[in-house]
Amino acid sequence: MTAPTILPRPDNPLIVQADRSLLLHTVRTRVDASGQVARDENGAPLTEEHPRYAEARDALSQFAELEKSPDYLHSYRLTPISIWNAAALGMTADDVERQLHELTCVPIPPNVLVEIRGWFQRYGLLRIERRDPDADGGSFELVSSDPDALADALGHRTVRDLVRVDDSGRAFLDELGRGPLKQALIRVGYPVEDLGGYREGDAYPIELRDERRAGGAFALRDYQRSAAEAFYQGGAVSGGSGVVVLPCGAGKTVVALGAMSLVREKTLILTSNTVAVRQWKSEILDKTTLDESEVGEYTGETKEVAPVTITTYQMLTWRRSKTGDFEHFEIFGRENWGLVVYDEVHLLPAPIFRVTAELQARRRLGLTATLVREDGREDEVFCLIGPKRAEVPWRVLERQGFIAPARCIELRIPLPIEHKRAYEGADARRKFRIASENPRKLDVAAALIEKHRGDRILVIGQYLDQLKEFERRLGLPLITGKTPNADRERLYADFRAGREPVLIVSKVGNFAIDLPDANVAIQISGTFGSRQEEAQRLGRVLRPKDDGGGAAFYALVSHGTKDQEFAQKRQLFLTEQGYSYEIVEIPAGDGPVDLGGLA
Secondary structure, three states: OOOOOOOOOOOEEEEEEEOEEEEEEOEOEOOOOOEEOOOOOOOOOOEOOOOHHHHHHHHHHHEEEEEEOOOEEEEOOOOOOOOOOHHHOOOOOOHHHHHHHEEOOOOOOHHHHHHHHHHHHHHHOOOEOOOOOOOOOOOOOEEOOOOHHHHHHHOOHHHHHOOOOOOOEEEEEEEEHHHHHHHHHHHHHOEEEEOOOOOOOEEOOOEOOOOOOOOOOOOOOHHHHHHHHHHHHHHOOOEEEEEOOOOOOHHHHHHHHHHHHOOOEEEEEEOHHHHHHHHHHHHHHHHHHOOHHHHHHHOOOEEEEEEEEEEEEEEEEEOOOOOOOOOOHHHHHHOOOOOOEEEHHHHHHHHHHHHHHOOOEEEEEEEEEEOOOOOOEEEEHHHHHHHHHHEEEHHHHHOOOOOOEEEEEEEEEEOOHHHHHHHHHHOHHHHHHHHHHHOHHHHHHHHHHHHHHOOOOOEOOOHHHHHHHHHHHOOOOOOOOOHHHHHHHHHHHHHHHHOOEEOOOOOOOHOOOOOOOOOEEEHHHHEEEOOHHHHHHHHOOOOOOOOOOOOOEEEEEOOOOHHHHHHHHHHHHHHOOOOEEEEEEEOEEEHHHHHHHHO
């Protein structure tokens, strides 16, 4: 079946190109009542947002990746992973083709439609199925309804070396071979569907809190329940692995609790840092029927293993030397886990992929605000943790009141003359550092803090020297990776209570800090073009506010420098989610900062 032909309309916003890139017009020329091009007092044509831009943006986010977002023309790309994730969510080639036809202003190159259908056809074309455990060759088999596809896959040495092929051409493998085989297959263009099922973990009654517990009943929101059920899929062999994508503040932890209550087996939770471990434990104790003795912390300070155990990626990847063993990997095998939860899965360290390849018989749930990985290993997440099982666009949750509305502003700040000279003589990497540490940013940040007096403000940056200078000049508390956990938790508590209305935080502020009252974030420097970091930092202020108010996210960049270039790259993911950045230029000079351009 093919999608019905829909003739392109010249006033549509999209162009599909033969190289699988998509160009989306965000604006169009404004026309006056007489049908003529409207112009300003200087005779320049006036523009307006294209009336179908938002519709097109939301459609493309389901099956394409945003690459660039200049003011008037955003560029996307169709990739195998973007299409396979769409397929995992139930989309078909007809769905994608229909949406492209409805949005394009010119004919779609035929080769693009052929490639889209080819990628959809490959999704699930190969399957791993369970066989008799006593069968010769192994207890799992790589199968396909298309013999040519199986032969093509086995024609790649990287695939063939991982299976045992008998005289009839059947390919067998054992349990530990499932992960490496899936990795090898996706690299040659076959996203295999693993129907091998799961080893049952030790049963454990994990239940959400009910009315008999002090504090009353606890209920998942509809989208949280749907996400947990989409992951679990009724316990079917094709369910029980995959990634849930929700914005910060939308309750990804709660989705995990819902999944745990469906699986009802011993659970291992991996997260980003010790503070996050404590927050997970607090949420579990608050929203389930488990007590302190049933929830263990496995960190550098405490090494408890319980029916539900929470540890960090850093703990598991720690070793005494670069060539030494990962001494804490054994926690994966210490208990018969029925579920492994990967919090902030976009941060998953490479060594964890290795052990996760051996965990394909366990149910695996990934949680993230964005599937973007700056190391390009989205395919590893797709095949080892699982495909995208549920996603709700940020703006949809904002409209429903589940995350706070946010205003994003980029303030462009001139470099002082002496720093401009150093900048011009530096190499590319040094240029970025000089521009990021523009001392004028301190004055602008101080003016913003004064403007938002009475709000809860986070000042977030990349470079410790810069952050320490802010700490010294502004007299504000600073939290870095070296801040003892007890001091961090005390400062976070003071912030929540309003005793410390402003905190300066390093990269530890990017994720897993629970500060629901924070409503202003001032980003003074970032990690080159990290899209995931920008999303995480905005997420720090998106928790819905008791007064229904919104959030403000300020990005301070040095005008006309590498800092500004990388800022545009960092903003890509949020642009795809429907956020736009207002641009405010700060006048040059050493005197008081003029925020007159900021309404």
